[in-house]
Amino acid sequence: MSSETQQRARHRRKLNRTHAVIGGVSALGLTGAAVFVGTLMSSANAAAQWPTPNGSEAVSKTIPVEGVRDGGMKRFYGSGDLAGDGQEEGGDPIFELADGATLKNVVIGKPGADGVHCKGTCTLQNVWWEDVGEDAATFRGGESAVFTIKGGGAKHAEDKVLQHNGGGKLVVSNFVAEDFKTLYRSCGNCSTQYKRSVIFNGLEVTAPGGRLTGINSNYGDSAALRRVTITGDSGKEIVPCQKYKGNNSGDEPEEAGSDADGTHCNYKPSDITYK
Template structure:
């Protein structure tokens, strides 16, 4: 479904059916479809998504307010673009997730993602990722404010070192760090991005107790280890 105007869904539950999934709700299923496509500039709020295929797809700037994600098949939201010359702003305000088979939020458009007051608990790959093997590459930035995560997780964010990405953490709290079964391994990973699909490897990774460098430049004091 395509959404072209601001919409309050009043806590409607959206469940991906067989026509959307085309098989299993699984990250390896290449026949998944997006449950919802947002046109540039749209705000949606107060909705719950369960088995949403490829999830939400923003075709430009979008605001997601109090959106909750139950079982995800791939990622929750693709933050994309319609014009490669334009910078976009993507906002995630509130909301929560119960884990993600891949990333919660993947940005392929140029511009900035702002994640504020989000809560994630359960196995996840990354909270946010700057697309590392998209055909279009440009500088991207992420700002994470007052957000709580509990894993197990690979990394809170990953950024493209060779395109000058930036990251800002303020009030990020990580729970479950005392156990490998619930810990987030890294706060940030630098990646050298490609413009074609291939296996990517982190150029450098920073644990939650470490300050980062490169595109991962931030102070360790901006991350709170709760337990």
């Protein structure tokens, strides 16, 4: 077979594969735009792309969420009584999710008040905090609560990003964090304490930062880190997992080591990549 004939044959095979893909997409009822977006989102760098908000809305009173609320990528920011972005504990959130609720496709701008509160099991999907106020999200609920974060990110947190005050488990996947003090904290001195756990699977972190996780080893907490990438921390100053001796008296908890022990701090050196 001549070189020219071989090229024509390869071209026909390529066209046939393309037509087969398009046919399959059409059968699923998807548009070309949907396929293009899906391709972008599957790329390794997609998680690091901060979204451009689709308009803005001032929020002067906490928005309650039951069921599913899709924000359409609009920016929500605090005004009036929610205009604060300081570190005083006990502030009101922009959104408060009922047990079982889902909040998705939302950008929380500045001022961010106390971000999002989950009263029980909840899901945060593609939620972005442009400038964290008191905390980005606070999780409450009993021992059986399961909190899920899918995608999204947060930056400019003077203190904590994710605050775990209730019981249960937090599962975070494909999250981005920049410029923070503590990414996740199991409450160190709440009046009611629980055994809590957190799992990060897919995390992109950009320094500066203090610690990825803070847990209470004396209450049986655990933190698992998988597929973590840290950028701009050549000295490895960001602590992956800080253990504390928590209490229920309101006192400042004492540090209790930061070694990867496979029980409380569950990760291996290969789970964290430095760039």
